[in-house]
Amino acid sequence: MRITYGTPLAPMTTLGIGGPATALAELDDPADFPEFVAFAQGRPGGPVCLGAGSNVLIGDAGCTAPVLRMATRGIRVRDRDDDRRVLVEVQAGHPLGELVRTLIAENLTGMEMLAGIPGTTGATPVQNVGAYGQEISDTLVHAVAWDWKLRRRVVLDAAACALGHRTSALKHSRRWTLLSLLFALRRSPLSAPVTYRTVAAELDVPVGARVPLAEAAQAVLAVRRGKGMVLDCADGDRRSAGSVFLSPEVSRARAARLRRDGAPVNDFPDGTTRVSASWLIHRAGYELGAPVAEGVRVSSRHHTLVADEGANAARFHEAISAVRRRVLCRTGVRLVSEIDFIG
Ligand SMILES: Cc1cc2nc3c(=O)[nH]c(=O)nc-3n(C[C@H](O)[C@H](O)[C@H](O)COP(=O)(O)OP(=O)(O)OC[C@H]3O[C@@H](n4cnc5c(N)ncnc54)[C@H](O)[C@@H]3O)c2cc1C
Incomplete structure (x- = not known):
C-alpha cells in the first residue's frame, strides 16, 4: 500500500474537479487493508473510499479525512449455489466494465445491460447501480466490508444493504468500506429479456426478446454512446x-399528467414510479450545450451537467442548485442529486 500526502484528487475523478487529499492510500493488495485501518484510526475524520471517482464531486479545498483509493483486482468464478446460480467473487477495486466483459465471456447472464457504466465493482451497491432493466440488487448476494463503527470485518448480505432505486444503506454513510463482493448469475448464452425500447430498436428485436449476451451489451453501449454516457477521452x-x-x-396522479405531456415515466423494481430527470431538465428550458455556471454546461447529447475549462466544485455546485431551482419552478418536481459530495 502506498501513502502520499497532498496528492491532487481531481485527476482521480471523471469530472476532473477537486483539491488534494491530506493523506491518500492506494490499496492494490487486499492483504494490506489492515495497514490502512491502523493508519486511518489514528487520524481525524472518518475515512473516505474512492473508486474510479465517477460519481463524486470533491470540494475545491480537497479532503482532510484519509482517502482510500480502492485499486484491488480479481474475479473468481466459484461453485453453484442451491438455486443452481453461478457464484462470482470480485475484489472491490475491479472495474465494472471488465467484470461485465468477463461474465459475458463465461456465458453468465445478469449484468450484460450494465455494459458501459464506469466505476469499480465495490461502488456498485452504494447506489445500487443499474441501467436498461438490470441493477446490482438482481445479482448481489453479499459484500465483505470493514465496519468502521464495529471496527471489524462484516458480511453484509444484500438485504442488509437495503438496495433501492440508486440508493442503499451505504449511500451517504461512511460506515462501511466494501472489500469484496459475491454475485450469483445464471449460465446462459442469452441475455435477460430486453425491456427498454431504445435497446430493442438498436437490436431490431421486439421488447421482451432475448439475444446473445455480447449483442445485448453492444446494443446498450451504442445507445449509451448516443447519449454521451460512455466515458471516452476524445x-x-x-x-x-x-x-x-x-x-x-412521482405520485400516480403526477405520473399520469407527465405521461400525457410525453415524459418518460417508468416503474422500478422497488415499487416506485419515476420520471426521467433529463426530460425535466429539458422541459425546464435547458437546451443541449447550454451554459449553466462558469465552466459548467448541459452536455451536448444528454440533459445532464458536464464540466469544461474553468469548472470547480463551487461552480458545479452552483449549477446543480440553479438546475434544481428552475426545474422545481417550471415543472413542480424537486430534483435530488445523485452524486456524493466529498470534502
Ligand atoms: C458517463 C457516466 C455514466 C454513468 N452511468 C451510470 C448508469 O447508467 N447507472 C448508474 O447507476 N450509475 C451511472 N454512473 C455513475 C457511476 O458510474 C456509478 O455510481 C459507479 O458505481 C461509481 O463507481 P466509482 O468506482 O467511480 O465510485 P466513486 O465515484 O469513486 O464513489 C462513489 C461513492 O461510492 C463510495 N465508494 C466507492 N467505492 C467504495 C467501496 N469499495 N466501499 C464503500 N464505498 C465506496 C464513495 O465513497 C462514494 O460515496 C455513470 C457515471 C458516468 C461518469
Whole structure:
C-alpha cells in the first residue's frame, strides 16, 4: 500500500474537479487493508473510499479525512449455489466494465445491460447501480466490508444493504468500506429479456426478446454512446459524473399528467414510479450545450451537467442548485442529486 500526502484528487475523478487529499492510500493488495485501518484510526475524520471517482464531486479545498483509493483486482468464478446460480467473487477495486466483459465471456447472464457504466465493482451497491432493466440488487448476494463503527470485518448480505432505486444503506454513510463482493448469475448464452425500447430498436428485436449476451451489451453501449454516457477521452462531454440527478419519484396522479405531456415515466423494481430527470431538465428550458455556471454546461447529447475549462466544485455546485431551482419552478418536481459530495 502506498501513502502520499497532498496528492491532487481531481485527476482521480471523471469530472476532473477537486483539491488534494491530506493523506491518500492506494490499496492494490487486499492483504494490506489492515495497514490502512491502523493508519486511518489514528487520524481525524472518518475515512473516505474512492473508486474510479465517477460519481463524486470533491470540494475545491480537497479532503482532510484519509482517502482510500480502492485499486484491488480479481474475479473468481466459484461453485453453484442451491438455486443452481453461478457464484462470482470480485475484489472491490475491479472495474465494472471488465467484470461485465468477463461474465459475458463465461456465458453468465445478469449484468450484460450494465455494459458501459464506469466505476469499480465495490461502488456498485452504494447506489445500487443499474441501467436498461438490470441493477446490482438482481445479482448481489453479499459484500465483505470493514465496519468502521464495529471496527471489524462484516458480511453484509444484500438485504442488509437495503438496495433501492440508486440508493442503499451505504449511500451517504461512511460506515462501511466494501472489500469484496459475491454475485450469483445464471449460465446462459442469452441475455435477460430486453425491456427498454431504445435497446430493442438498436437490436431490431421486439421488447421482451432475448439475444446473445455480447449483442445485448453492444446494443446498450451504442445507445449509451448516443447519449454521451460512455466515458471516452476524445469526447467533448467527457468530464461527466453521469446523470448527476436521480430520476425523481412521482405520485400516480403526477405520473399520469407527465405521461400525457410525453415524459418518460417508468416503474422500478422497488415499487416506485419515476420520471426521467433529463426530460425535466429539458422541459425546464435547458437546451443541449447550454451554459449553466462558469465552466459548467448541459452536455451536448444528454440533459445532464458536464464540466469544461474553468469548472470547480463551487461552480458545479452552483449549477446543480440553479438546475434544481428552475426545474422545481417550471415543472413542480424537486430534483435530488445523485452524486456524493466529498470534502
Ligand atoms: C458517463 C457516466 C455514466 C454513468 N452511468 C451510470 C448508469 O447508467 N447507472 C448508474 O447507476 N450509475 C451511472 N454512473 C455513475 C457511476 O458510474 C456509478 O455510481 C459507479 O458505481 C461509481 O463507481 P466509482 O468506482 O467511480 O465510485 P466513486 O465515484 O469513486 O464513489 C462513489 C461513492 O461510492 C463510495 N465508494 C466507492 N467505492 C467504495 C467501496 N469499495 N466501499 C464503500 N464505498 C465506496 C464513495 O465513497 C462514494 O460515496 C455513470 C457515471 C458516468 C461518469
